[in-house]
Amino acid sequence: MPLNHSRTRAVAFAMVGSLLIAVSFSSVASAAKTKTKSVPAELRVIDGKGRVLAEQTQYTGGPLTVKTDPKATCFGPDDGGSGDKVEIPAPTAFSLLADGGATNKAIKPLSITDAFSFGLGLCGIGKAVSPSTGFWALNVNHAQAESGGDSTAVSSGDSILWYLVEDFNDPSPAELVLKAKKAENGEIPVKVVSYDANGKKTPAVGAGVTGADDVTDAKGKTVVAADGKVVAITATLDGALPSNEVAVCTVRAKKCPAGYAGIVAGTKGNDKIKIDAPVTVLCGGGRDVVKVKGGVRFKAKGCEQVQEAK
Known part of the structure; x- marks a missing residue:
């Protein structure tokens, strides 16, 4: 049945450790006051x-301050944010x-609310706002998170996926x-796999892949025509979230466009960013240092220092 949005009901869910609340509400874990290296x-x-x-690819480091939103009422009309600033510990899924x-x-x-004593509620990301019947869900390394966004630690190379569920009754x-x-x-040979809520991996059978004449076979495989210098490939399947995008350059590496392979983004602080692929680096604030593997055709924007290995 639909979630009761009263504060009493929400607290009851939190006390019994409901995953539904765990992925939508941040815990009140204390933020570390020391400087944290961004990962x-x-x-x-x-x-x-x-x-x-x-x-x-997003770097995250020291604790962040975010202003709560009085209009963050997805959990109930009386549960909007105070408008005060709150600190988000890092590196966590929320700080990322x-x-x-x-x-x-x-x-x-x-759009977050601090109306609840046990943590923060996430209502909106950009223009995507959760209805009262839904919530923002969190996957970590392709499985549903077992803790809130601000208590889910992030390590280098982790996969963090936030997605909006518009109806609590919908299957994951x-x-x-x-x-x-x-x-x-x-x-271009392609393989697509599917992860369920528990992180179990199986071949994605029957997935549609951009540029492929055939859907994926019993092993999750198909081929894409190598038309164009760079081919962007994604997969879709009923009952699943769209896949990541992979950009494949079909010519020699020296002729591939600089920065085509994806985005690497920094924080507002001082970052040390390492790259070994032809990506576009978007440095944030602070004084950033980008260390690049020699010969990689990259792009860098807003970066104070770029060091290219020989």
Whole structure:
């Protein structure tokens, strides 16, 4: 049945450790006051219509201050934010999301409420706002999170996915992950896998893949025509969230466009960003240092110092 949005009901859910509340509310874990080295993780944000709002390697580091929103009433008309500023500990799934807004306007501002004594409620990411019947869900390394966004620690290389569920009664969508190999004989081999809510991986059978004539087979495989210098590939399947996008350059590396392979984004603080792929680096505020593997055709914007290894 639909969630009762009264504060008593919400507290009861939190006390018994309901996953539904765990993924929608941040806990009140204390933020570390010491400086934290920023770490990179893979951030994706998908709205309730299946539109990808963010897909980037995002750095997150020290604690952040975010202003709560009086209009964050997705949990109830009387449960909007106070308008006060609150601190988000880092590196966590919540801080990763907040740091992403420094360079990606589609995921800012965050609409959060501090109306609850046990933590923060997330109502909106950019223009995507949860209805009273839904919530923002969180996957960590392709499985549903077991804790709130601000108590879910993020390590280097983790996969963090926030997605909007518009109806509590809907089944949990599968998460698709796509991998592609280099082009051979005019074709790009692709494999798509599907993760359920518990993180169990199976081949994604029958998935549609951009540029492929055939859906994926019993092993989750298909081929995409290598048409164009750079081919962007994604996968979709009923009952699943859209996959990550993979950009494949079909010509020699020296002729590939600089920065085509994706986005790496920094924080508002001082970051040390390491790259070994032809990505676009978007440095945030602070004084940032980008260390690049020699020969990589990258782009860098807003970065104070770039060091290229020989």
